[in-house]
Amino acid sequence: METDTTGPDFPVSENISKNLRGLENVSTFIEESIEEERIMGAVALVAKKGKIIHFESSGFADVEENKPMSLDSIFRVYSMTKPLTSVAVMILVEEGKIGLDEPISEHLSHFENVRVYSENGNHTKPLNPITARNLLTHTSGLTYGLFGNHPVDSMYLEANIPMNIRTRNKTLSHDLPNFPLTGEPGSAWVYGLSTDVLGHLVEVISGKSLGTFFSERIFEPLSMSDSSFRIKKEKKNQFTVAYEWNDDGRNIADHPETSIYGDELTWESGGAGLLCPAQDYARFCQALLDGGILNDNRILEERTVRDMTTNQLNGAIWPFYLGTAGHAATTPLGENTSFGLGFRINEKEDNECLNGSAGSYNWLGYATTMFQIDPQKELIMIGLTQKFPTDHSFIEGFKRSVYKGIL
Template identity: 35%
Template sequence: MQTADADTLGFIPERLNRLPAFLTKGYIASGKFKNFQLLVGRGDDVALFDSGGIAREDGTPVADDQLFRIASMTKPVTSIAFMQLVEQGKVALDDPVHRFLPEFKDIGVYAGGGGAVPFTTRPTDSPMRMVDLLRHTSGLTYAFQNRSNIDLAYRERKLENWHGNYDLDGFIAELGRLPLEFSPGTSWNYSVSTDVLGAVIQRVSGQSLDAYFAEHIFAPLGMHDTFFTVPEDKTGRLGDCWTWNPKEPVMYDRAEKSLWSKPPKLLSGGGGLVSTAADYHRFCRMLLGKGALGDARIVSRKTIALMTQNHLPEGKQLTEMSQAMFSEAQNAGTGFGLGFAVTDNVARSMIPGSKGEFYWGGLYSTAFFVDPLEDLTMVFMTQLQPSNVYPIRRELKTLIYSALA
């Protein structure tokens, strides 16, 4: 990875150099993380690229081209893919979801029941629309939330098992039989909404989700190391993945027998991709470049402008609308756009940043942000679940912004 002179890019070098030392001492030496890889960019240039720790339990060091499971950092990719179809006039943000997924035609809102008692429902106040999938106001949920009878039903049916009984069509059919947690547009809940969006992309485009991504996003952007299934000739670059434990992290997914080394039955637009820091930086550069990278135009600049505004009803923030027990977002001062959290009020966030900065992260503690005002991007990779154990994202942002000249 070629880095440019940090001083020339508008950073204070000694302050920028605090980042690797902070990660090494605070997270690797302490045993909190097994590894990290950090990329800080300004415009098209890389100001900082550094790695630490081990990629695998056998002591293999982290390589520059290390493959990481990026989980929910898949969601912005799926959102961009959907907006390409919007630009072609094939679908619209205010289209009801049941226009393309008729399985959702008669879906209702939870009114009672669950477990051994059949669900009862009431009609939705308004139909679920495509915009609800993009901004997580659909009424859908995640199985791991452990909060309601509905997410219990998701767990019982093993809806989010990528190697289980459901492909995307089967997944949609089963979801359509279950109630929503709330009427679409009335609350915010982190959910399988983006997986549903992936099913819409398949039906509207006529391509499988992996084929669509490869042709319309990854190939044009030169993202040759991003995929749902790690090719056999690249499995040596995939590291292990760990789960947090009070004593020390325990193995979750071993690279040699990784779930990501075999094709999933369910292609998850909400969390299924593997990528590299360099590849995801190219994706971030496209976002920073208002939809273009080099000669590749992925979406228009007006589409990026639309996606990175707060789309929560009445301009509300997540603290006002979120019902989720789990969230990848710092809720204070934060709105939600079409696939990204968006900083609306820097003071309320209590983290250095810029109004209009947008970002997201993944279950395995990965993260990215794009700040158009400062021409700034960050990609952070590691492999520890869940992502809310340590305040690493707040810490990284604080250190990066404090290094700006």
């Protein structure tokens, strides 16, 4: 792909078709990662004060076919879907269609009889009902089954709850109350299927599928034209191959020609289902950075974005680490961090160039994708590759390369 190294100003909202290599630290880090075969390819985008200062595709979208990565390559962003679902919920909150602190059972009656886990098997009624705020902050007591060693995690895994990609939001939402909560709602941050329940909540309240709501209220206003839950036939050529690294080496985990994200997909997962290119996601981030607006198209009020990106844990236990099923917690969430309404927040200036300024917020995706928004520096960074399991060292290295590059 042709590369510009200087070039004019490129607003985040305008399409770019040529590589813009503005941060050598970032280019070098990604090139070395590809040479070492830690990843096969990546797209990196960095914007400052609303202008893209670095936008580069590197390596391969499909190694076997020798197909290069491109700026418009479409990625499975997994849990980077969660912030969009959180925004969708807050749109409904602003419209007065749901209250943050009202029981979700007022809209999802199947949650009326949830119980809290007890070792003796006599699971008890929670002291407080699950609210939308609990779901947004991951303090609902719902889990994934994949990231902890609580007995309820084992129940989820035995029932194949987190792995059933052929489910639907409604089906999953109705299944979850059949399992006890890991703890009292509001008591602790537990990463789980809370945001998928929010996806169903959006569908029930709006009367539309989550994909339709996203399209009408987020994608169209922000010109996120290549974002969807299913890969469009005319966009298949942009879709990357997803790779898995295991003891046997590197394998193809999902291929565009046989992808689970085709027309037959039934689950528009609010927690992990989005397909998206880098610049589409950058437009979403820029709208948040600018207080809920992009190109005069407002999706949220500024005060709502401010609430979403400040600590909302309210005394709930926030772990510094996540684990994997049945194992000790080793994945860093970060000291001096907290959680808002859909975002991890850095509470203290990070002098090691990892979490950035106080008030910066971020999240990541299972296939080694990440974004970070740093309001103090008016900075957005997006790093997308397709590697299972999540390579946290790549994500941390990418963030450091960006911060060192702009110093």
